Amino acid sequence: MQNNIGLLLSKRAAITPDNEAFVEWERQRRFTFAELNERSNRVADILLGRGINPGDRVATLLKNGIEFVETYFAIAKIGAVMVPINWRLVAAEAGYILKDSGASALVFDAAFDTTVEALHAGSRGELSCNFWLRVGEGDAACPDMYSDYDGLLAAAQTSEPATGAADDDNLFIMYTSGTTGHPKGAVHSHDGMLWSQFTSMATSDMRGDDRFLLPLPMFHVGCLNPVSLLVHRGATGVIMRELDMSGMFQCIEAERVSIFMAVPAVLQFMLQAPERTRCDISSLRWIATGAAPVPVSLLNSWSELGISIHQAYGLTESCGPGTLLLPADAATRVGSCGRPQMHTQAKVVDARGESIPMGSSEAGELLLGGRHIMKEYWNNPQASAEALQDGWLHTGDICTWDSEGFITICDRKKDMIISGGENIYPAELENVLAACPEVQEAAVIGISSSKWGETPLALVVPAQGCAPTSDSLKRWCKEHLAGYKVPQLYELVDTLPRNPSGKLLKPQLREQFPDEAPF
Structure with missing residues (x-):
């Protein structure tokens, strides 16, 4: 049988024609x-x-x-x-x-x-x-x-x-x-999207009677994948035209939403909305999130509401799936993005392209394989050849993986900071800062230094009601990082720039903070 993604809808309409397929929350339009x-x-x-x-x-x-x-x-x-x-x-x-x-x-x-x-x-x-x-x-x-x-x-x-x-x-x-x-x-391709759906269904708990809230833009693979998956599985999608923290709680209560996906920053902002304590969200089973690690404090806050969080890592180029950190492992694997999902292969390679075994302390580039990986970059053979080699997608992300197969992203290759000859991965520093009770979220960039070549600058959004100082943040980092990794420079900011998928826009931060370090 040939696979065409559009025919999934035709088949689903034949199997469960009268089941609710999608609901538009704001306009209250419903479609079987x-x-x-x-x-x-x-x-x-x-x-x-x-x-x-x-x-x-x-x-x-x-x-x-x-x-x-x-x-x-x-x-x-x-x-x-x-x-x-x-x-x-x-x-x-x-x-x-x-x-x-x-x-x-x-x-x-x-x-x-x-x-x-x-x-x-x-x-x-x-x-x-x-x-x-x-x-x-x-x-x-x-x-x-x-x-x-x-x-x-x-x-x-x-x-x-x-x-x-x-x-x-x-x-x-x-x-x-x-x-x-x-x-x-x-x-x-059609096959790629089908295998993306197989991978998601086989790794996480999606049921036919689930009601999946879709607040993220559908032009992003993190929402397009669930749109396909919901039709395939026969579950119901609840569509929000635009992201609205307060409206999400109201929608969850009214539509009895059982699953939704949001980036960590959205989950943090949701907890500050007054509707958090006013709305009944007991229908929620779990939340999927990605684009950044989830701080322990955020995991605990949602856990207190009886809701677990699935932390995913994936790319547009992988049609969504990559790795998944299940709730059972979240507390002991803080900062990790989990293990490869079903039907997804992974390996870590050094600068020579040699495989790094599990359990090694050496960091290397994460490669992903599987039938859900993209075919190519459109009209760009050079970029395609660089990204796709011998059946593997070169993600450009630097990571380590432990003896049990848990992968932890250290940073993007291009974002690595070389300070005094030492390689420093900003994502590692960001994970440590995000775990600080005084911090809501953080970003780290490298800036020029006459002494070290480069040095880390930490941009910190304070947690609600907190007023961290450079000294308090430095003390926290010293407790959790090797001395050469500890940022010496800190700036408090109101927000961090992100793209629609929730990823930090480091180039904007570099433009905003172009000055050389005072040492």
Whole structure:
């Protein structure tokens, strides 16, 4: 049997047609699997009617909503390739992705009219996009340029389209954050997404009667993977259009949410919302998190509410899965991202590419393998060759792994600080600082030093009600780090810049703190 991700929805609609598939929290729209499949078929009919063929790229600039979900499955069914665009990007950045991917169509939310108008004005014939499909109410500034999503949907056919792709054919191209240079488009296949789902289902406890809250942007693999997984498993997705800490508690109570995923910073902010003590969240079984280690204090705070946390490590290039730290190991493996997930292989290599055995104290680069790893970077053979070698994805993350297979990320290769000839990995320092009771979160960057070449600068967001000092933070670090690793410089900040997936934007911090150390 050939695998097409879009047909998962067709099959699910045949098995449990009347079960609730997705709920839109803010608009209180509810859709069964049969209704979702019918709407997806209508979108497929619209795209086919506009000449979208198998292999053609269809970009989306959509907020979270049923339109994102049904468009994703429609594109998959007809064999086109989805290119989800980060809606936080400015027009020039979105335009680069449209041009690089060669997208033939763009499905966009009316909330981004201004961005799309700027794309039209600045394209100068460089874009191959000739079909612009606008989702949402209100008058468009350029109505002659755009087609109306709802109008075309109502008139479209509901029959199943011919399957246009399968197996190793391209399913979506997801562009990386692009914190330095242009973003790269990670290409994933139908088989890759299927194995990503197998991996997630086999490693964590997902049930058919679960209700999974989706507050993170769907243009990110950390949310697109669950969207696919929920249809595959037959569970219900509860969609939040935008992240709202207070609204999350209200939604959990009203919709009896059992699982959700959020980055650690969001989990921290949620605990400060007054709704934490006002809403009944007893339906929650567990939370998935990633992008950064979870401080012990945060684990304990959620544990006191009766909720466990699954800590995941993964990449856009791995279609999500990588490693997972289960709740049973969290207290004794602080800072670790766990063991490789089911159907995911891992190894650690030194600078020569030689394998480092488990239990070694030597740090090396983490490599991942498995059928859910990306095929390539779109239109970028050099970057593809550097990232994919002999069947392994080179993550660029430096780690250690102990004798039981637990992996601890030390840092990105490019973020390593060389101070006085010693290698210092900022992530190790950040983990130590995050465990300090006075600290909510921390980031460490290297700055120039006339004495040491480089020296660590710690940027610290104080915990609520705390006023840490350089001396108190230094004392804490001295208790937990070798002397040469202890930062001598500290700055208190209100927030740390992060990308939509929750990862620290180190280049922004370096721009914000460019000065040389006073020693």
